[in-house]
Amino acid sequence: MREFDYIIVGGGSAGCVLAEKLTACGRHQVLLLEAGPSDRRFWVQVPIGYGILFQQKAVNWMYNSDPVPGLDGRVIYHPRGKVLGGSGSINALVYHRGQAGDYDDWAAAGNNGWSYADVMPHFEQLETPPQDDPRAPHLSVTDNSADFHPMGRDFLEICRQGQLPVCEAPTREGPGITPYLTTTRDGQRCSSAKAFLRPAMRRRNLTVMTGAHVSRIGFEGKRAQTVSYSRNGQDFKARAGAEIILAAGAVGSPQILQLSGVGDARYLQSIGIRSVHNAPHVGQHLQDHYGINYIFKSKQKTLNDVFGNWPGRIMAGMEYVLRRSGPLSLSVNQLGGLVKSSTALNRPDTQIYMNPLSYQTSQKGKRKLMKPDSFSGFILGFNSCRPKSEGTVTITSARPGELPSIRPNYLDHEDDRAEALAMARLIERLMATPALCDLLADEPMTPLDRMDDDAVLADFRQRGGTVFHLCGTCRMGPDAASSVVDNRLRVHGVEGLRICDASAFPNITSANTNAPTMMLAHRAAGMILQDRQR
Numbered sequence: 001m002r003e004f005d006y007i008i009v010g011g012g013s014a015g016c017v018l019a020e021k022l023t024a025c026g027r028h029q030v031l032l033l034e035a036g037p038s039d040r041r042f043w044v045q046v047p048i049g050y051g052i053l054f055q056q057k058a059v060n061w062m063y064n065s066d067p068v069p070g071l072d073g074r075v076i077y078h079p080r081g082k083v084l085g086g087s088g089s090i091n092a093l094v095y096h097r098g099q100a101g102d103y104d105d106w107a108a109a110g111n112n113g114w115s116y117a118d119v120m121p122h123f124e125q126l127e128t129p130p131q132d133d134p135r136a137p138h139l140s141v142t143d144n145s146a147d148f149h150p151m152g153r154d155f156l157e158i159c160r161q162g163q164l165p166v167c168e169a170p171t172r173e174g175p176g177i178t179p180y181l182t183t184t185r186d187g188q189r190c191s192s193a194k195a196f197l198r199p200a201m202r203r204r205n206l207t208v209m210t211g212a213h214v215s216r217i218g219f220e221g222k223r224a225q226t227v228s229y230s231r232n233g234q235d236f237k238a239r240a241g242a243e244i245i246l247a248a249g250a251v252g253s254p255q256i257l258q259l260s261g262v263g264d265a266r267y268l269q270s271i272g273i274r275s276v277h278n279a280p281h282v283g284q285h286l287q288d289h290y291g292i293n294y295i296f297k298s299k300q301k302t303l304n305d306v307f308g309n310w311p312g313r314i315m316a317g318m319e320y321v322l323r324r325s326g327p328l329s330l331s332v333n334q335l336g337g338l339v340k341s342s343t344a345l346n347r348p349d350t351q352i353y354m355n356p357l358s359y360q361t362s363q364k365g366k367r368k369l370m371k372p373d374s375f376s377g378f379i380l381g382f383n384s385c386r387p388k389s390e391g392t393v394t395i396t397s398a399r400p401g402e403l404p405s406i407r408p409n410y411l412d413h414e415d416d417r418a419e420a421l422a423m424a425r426l427i428e429r430l431m432a433t434p435a436l437c438d439l440l441a442d443e444p445m446t447p448l449d450r451m452d453d454d455a456v457l458a459d460f461r462q463r464g465g466t467v468f469h470l471c472g473t474c475r476m477g478p479d480a481a482s483s484v485v486d487n488r489l490r491v492h493g494v495e496g497l498r499i500c501d502a503s504a505f506p507n508i509t510s511a512n513t514n515a516p517t518m519m520l521a522h523r524a525a526g527m528i529l530q531d532r533q534r
């Protein structure tokens with residue numbers, strides 16, 4: 001059995017940041033185990049590849065939820081990255097920290113050290129290399145707005161006329177509709193694998209194993225000591241002298257904990273797993289952003305007119321190959337931001353967005369992104385920033401290869417249903433603006449102004465979907481009776497084990513979750529190194 005100082009499970013958004021930070025000083029031997037393959041794949045690198053990776057089994061876990069009661073029993077498709085870079089290698093590339101209040105709430109819930117003032121330096125260090133070392137590993141957070149579809153300007157005008165706060169310059173944090181910043185570098189995806197792991201892989205103290213599916217953590221008493229994994233059909237074990245760090249994401253981390261006997265002891269015993277530590281909150285408090293797209297037929301040409309035919313695709317392909325620019329180099333989510341659905345609120349409750357193309361997301365999760373609608377179309381969409389409904393991730397057997405049950409319980413909480421209505425009425429207000437009416441080639445496909453509240457909510461239940469921001473399943477909190485990890489991300493009640501990924505969020509952040517996840521990993525790495533020196 002090989003021994004390392006640290007073993008990181010999961011080479012996703014968080015895992016890659018951890019691997020870089022823990023190996024930088026050269027003193028620690030680190031093993032990173034990732035179930036998926038390398039991210040050196042054409043469609044991972046090309047931003048628009050998002051539409052293809054959405055259903056690509058080779059790099060995607062392709063989970064389905066259990067039927068969701070609040071959505072009339074619909075099953076919701078949940079893509080998650082299974083590749084170096086994790087979900088950050090298949091995501092829509094939008095970079096947004098959320099709102100300062102998100103983190104102040106984390107701290108107010110008893111998580112000292114996680115207020116916005118505490119975490120801001122970590123965002124900044126992720127995003128900017130030190131002045132004396134501009135080539136040091138860092139994320140590229142890029143303003144591509146000069147290349148955005150011209151319809152973006154119409155969207156900003158629609159929002160202005162709808163009395164929403166608009167800013168022409170992109171923002172990293174807080175309220176306002178702006179062009180989105182994206183994690184791209186020179187026209188390519190800049191995931192945490194590219195930004196952090198690749199430079200670290202040159203170091204001799206980092207071992208990265210792809211295709212390594214972790215089945216469980218082995219304990220000696222209450223101390224996590226070993227990691228069992230399978231690779232190419234063979235079983236292996238590695239030993240951690242210092243710590244094991246789970247970074248397998250909001251589905252993978254609770255799954256591995258439960259398989260290892262850390263979870264609800266009674267339930268685990270009922271499916272044949274010996275309990276190591278009774279931790280009933282493992283896999284609880286699942287949160288996500290649930291949203292809806294409204295599709296419009298446009299007088300102006302949109303990206304449907306580029307991607308919907310071969311000449312358009314060939315032109316866009318040539319522009320990308322020759323200049324690394326054009327629609328293939330951009331996210332499909334080009335503008336959006338955080339706004340209040342009512343002026344009476346003290347902070348934004350809604351994220352709205354505009355895509356200058358339109359496609360249907362069917363029940364079975366067939367997102368025809370590269371086969372957009374046959375007309376010139378665009379999307380306005382929204383999701384609630386801080387939903388209160390909570391779900392679960394639970395293993396259903398002791399077999400590591402079996403996918404866990406995911407119950408997101410969307411719209412379970414009555415406040416989420418009320419918010420959905422308020423947000424839809426906000427979109428209705430935007431639909432009435434002269435700027436939007438001027439764009440339309442036809443009546444809106446979803447005539448919100450002619451729909452009563454029941455019809456609006458029924459539509460939201462029937463057509464809505466995940467915005468892919470699963471988190472909270474091993475949440476941070478001061479009390480072992482209501483959380484899984486403490487404010488240094490150590491699993492309550494056991495030793496030598498931390499959880500450093502989106503599953504540790506105490507509460508979902510208001511906007512896209514990739515930036516907060518990488519920040520959390522950056523902060524966690526500092527804590528791990530500090531604790532080693534004590």
Ligand SMILES: Cc1cc2nc3c(=O)[nH]c(=O)nc-3n(C[C@H](O)[C@H](O)[C@H](O)COP(=O)(O)OP(=O)(O)OC[C@H]3O[C@@H](n4cnc5c(N)ncnc54)[C@H](O)[C@@H]3O)c2cc1C
Binds near residue numbers: 009084090
């Ligand atoms: C389709 C999609 C679009 C999104 N769009 C955006 C966006 O535009 N902007 C944004 O900010 N966020 C977006 N997100 C969300 C964001 O990407 C995630 O919140 C973030 O990547 C989560 O990081 P993580 O480290 O917690 O998990 P992940 O990045 O998912 O990493 C977990 C890693 O662990 C590995 N793993 C899991 N189980 C095991 C196991 N048993 N053994 C070994 N390895 C294992 C996985 O393969 C994966 O590589 C999107 C997500 C998806 C899926």
